[in-house]
Amino acid sequence: MESRQNVPAGMEIKIKMKIVETIAEVRAQVKEWRAQGLSVGLVPTMGYLHEGHASLIDAARKNNGKVVVSIFVNPIQFGPNEDLDSYPRDLEHDAKLCEEHGVDLIFHPTPEEMYGDNFYTFVDMDVLTKELCGLSRPVHFRGVCTVVSKLFNIVIPDNAYFGQKDAQQLAIIKRMVKDLNMPLSIHGCPIIREEDGLAKSSRNTYLSPEERKAALVLSRSVFLGEKMVKEGERDCKKVIAAMTEEIEKEPLAKIDYVKIVDLSTMQQIDTIEHGILAAMAVYIGKTRLIDNFMIED
Numbered sequence: 001m002e003s004r005q006n007v008p009a010g011m012e013i014k015i016k017m018k019i020v021e022t023i024a025e026v027r028a029q030v031k032e033w034r035a036q037g038l039s040v041g042l043v044p045t046m047g048y049l050h051e052g053h054a055s056l057i058d059a060a061r062k063n064n065g066k067v068v069v070s071i072f073v074n075p076i077q078f079g080p081n082e083d084l085d086s087y088p089r090d091l092e093h094d095a096k097l098c099e100e101h102g103v104d105l106i107f108h109p110t111p112e113e114m115y116g117d118n119f120y121t122f123v124d125m126d127v128l129t130k131e132l133c134g135l136s137r138p139v140h141f142r143g144v145c146t147v148v149s150k151l152f153n154i155v156i157p158d159n160a161y162f163g164q165k166d167a168q169q170l171a172i173i174k175r176m177v178k179d180l181n182m183p184l185s186i187h188g189c190p191i192i193r194e195e196d197g198l199a200k201s202s203r204n205t206y207l208s209p210e211e212r213k214a215a216l217v218l219s220r221s222v223f224l225g226e227k228m229v230k231e232g233e234r235d236c237k238k239v240i241a242a243m244t245e246e247i248e249k250e251p252l253a254k255i256d257y258v259k260i261v262d263l264s265t266m267q268q269i270d271t272i273e274h275g276i277l278a279a280m281a282v283y284i285g286k287t288r289l290i291d292n293f294m295i296e297d
Contacts, residue, residue, distance in 0.1 A: 040068060040159075046074065047072070048093070049093070060161050068107060072114065075115075123146045125175065129141040160186055163188070218280060243258050244258050256283060275296045
């Protein structure tokens with residue numbers, strides 16, 4: 001496979017995109033790049049890539065000499081009854097997308113490579129993980145923080161890129177990097193939506209045609225709440241009530257949560273004064289989908 005590199009205007013040079021499975025291979029390649037004075041951008045993913053992931057890769061490609069994409073369905077961020085086994089996987093498709101968007105290296109490890117035998121060390125966080133998805137998925141963010149920390153230690157990137165659709169995850173990773181003095185910058189990239197408004201997600205593939213249509217209730221609710229806030233509504237209860245009412249119009253929708261939290265602490269607030277995150281998790285049939293809007297300071 002080949003990918004295009006940053007080269008002087010008017011020149012095109014193609015080199016092979018590598019796919020590796022071991023930590024040692026990643027470190028050897030990054031060491032070689034560092035010796036050439038190149039910066040490194042990392043896009044951590046669980047694979048089954050779509051246009052949302054492509055936007056992260058494009059941002060990394062624009063601002064770094066080399067780009068690494070990790071593709072790893074991380075077992076320790078899934079709860080006992082979640083979709084670890086059924087989570088969609090398609091490395092051939094993912095490699096094609098990465099190649100088209102100029103990725104230099106795909107890191108595709110096995111769980112054994114990442115965790116080995118008798119893995120005892122985890123990275124956890126208080127406060128920011130106790131609300132929203134952290135309430136219904138209690139082990140999730142410990143798994144996320146642990147695997148992302150490991151990826152940062154393996155790749156040692158200058159920059160890492162995450163989607164704003166997973167807004168709580170983004171806030172947690174930013175806080176982890178700050179609290180643990182990790183030497184890299186975290187970049188959040190906007191939500192990418194389908195033409196009809198549904199936020200891009202690998203889990204959208206679980207939806208039947210009827211459920212896919214019903215799932216539009218998430219984006220309708222998000223757009224409604226965002227419009228209210230931008231037009232001056234500051235009472236969180238009123239915004240949440242309007243968003244909830246919109247979701248409840250859809251018979252296939254079952255609300256996990258609809259909440260407004262402080263953007264920096266992820267704690268619920270009553271009045272919108274500073275940066276906020278309005279987030280939701282909604283089951284459409286058996287599929288749990290998330291969406292949100294942010295108003296930054």
